[in-house]
Amino acid sequence: MPSPASFLELPLLSPLAMIGRVALGGAAYLGNLGALMISAARSVFAPVGAVPPFVPTLTRQTISILAMGIPLVTLVHIGMGSFLSMQAYFGGTFVDGTGAVVGVGLIRNVAPLMTGLTLAGLLAALYTPELRGRFTQALDADPREIADRDPLPGQRAATSLSPEPARLAAVRLSAGVIAGLVLSVWGVLVGTVVGWQVAQTLLGVSTDSFFAMFLETLWIRDVAGLVIKGGAFALFAALFACHEGLSGSADTPSGPVSWAACRAACFATVATLALNSIWFLLVYHAGPAFGPTLLAPPGL
Structure with missing residues (x-):
């Protein structure tokens, strides 16, 4: 009698088997992502073993992201602000609406979205290879306190610190969220000025007209969205990068590091x-679609 596995090899059922495996x-x-989030939150308050102090480590990670992210976000939003x-002018909108299109458009959607997409690639390139190649026990230790900061593969730094994977993720998730908020606001400033x-x-367009229309059409929900989406998009970028980085190692990887980084991005x-x-x-869509408008509602 054919085995159950043999039935899955039938031409009619093989697509269903593939769909089931993908699902x-x-x-x-997704379950692994959730487990990583929970264990990372736990490691902040109840770490396992001797670990580097959280705040100094978080500060170093945040500064590192900002140092690389600010030039990228600046260049992106120079283009978006000018566009x-x-x-607003050549697309048929009257000239006085330029400030609203630029400023509100950046806050409402463009700045957090473009910053999030930028961080998706940046953090994947930064975190995934770093965590895949975690051959030193003191990955997040202060480099000023370690004589050999970058030992050769297979060697370990002479230190008793041994951060657990959840702790490594917690620092990077927190740093990503902070950097995402800062970079989203920075993108708004750069794009608006340009x-x-x-x-x-x-x-x-006069300065008074530009900023008066910008402020007139700005809603509180736009500012709230900038904060919420800026942090959430950066959290996604850091979470996928950490998961892909911690799911393998440089010695026994679960796939090439480049492909892991690509998957994370x-x-x-x-x-x-x-x-x-x-x-x-x-x-x-829960209320007026786009808040205050420069144009008359349809039908009037």
């Missing part, structure tokens, strides 16, 4: 885009 694998992956400013200068220099990007869409559906 089970996806559920297991939004010119689009858009203002483009509107003033090329389009003839892709998954974080998908999660960012999904949450961004959900936010608009739940927050802006």
Whole structure:
């Protein structure tokens, strides 16, 4: 009598078997992400073993992300600010609406989204290889207190510190959220200043008109969205990068490090885009779609 496995090899059932494997694998992956979040939160208050102090380690990680993220976010939002400013004029909107299109557009969607997508790639490239190659017990220790900060593969630094994987993730998740908030606000500032200068220099929009319309059409929910999405998008980027980094090692990897980093970036990007869409559906469709408007409502 044929075995149950042989039935799955039939042409009719093999696609169903593949769908089942993908569904089970996806559920297991999401479960591992949740477990990592819980264990990381626990490690902040009840770490296992001797670990480096949390705040100094968090500070070093945050500074590292900001040092690499600020140039990238600046360049992205120079382009976005100038594009939004010119689009407001050449796209058919009257000139006085430029400040609203640029400033509110950046706060409401563009700045947190573009910052989140930037961090999806940056943190995947930063965290995944770092955690895959964690051959030293003092990965997060203060480098000033270690004579040999980067030992050769297979060697270990002479220290008693031994951070557990959850602790390594906790520091990086926290640093990612803080950096995401800072970089989202920075993106708004850069994009708004660039858009203002483009509107003033090329389009003839006065400073008073630009900022008056910007503030007039700004809602509290826009500012709240900047904070919530800026932190959440960065959390996704750090979470997927840490999970991929901690799921293997340099000696016995569960796949090449480059592919692990690519998976982390892709998954974080998908999660960012999904949450961004959900936010608009739940927050802006719950009332007037886009708050104060420059144009008359349809039908009037």
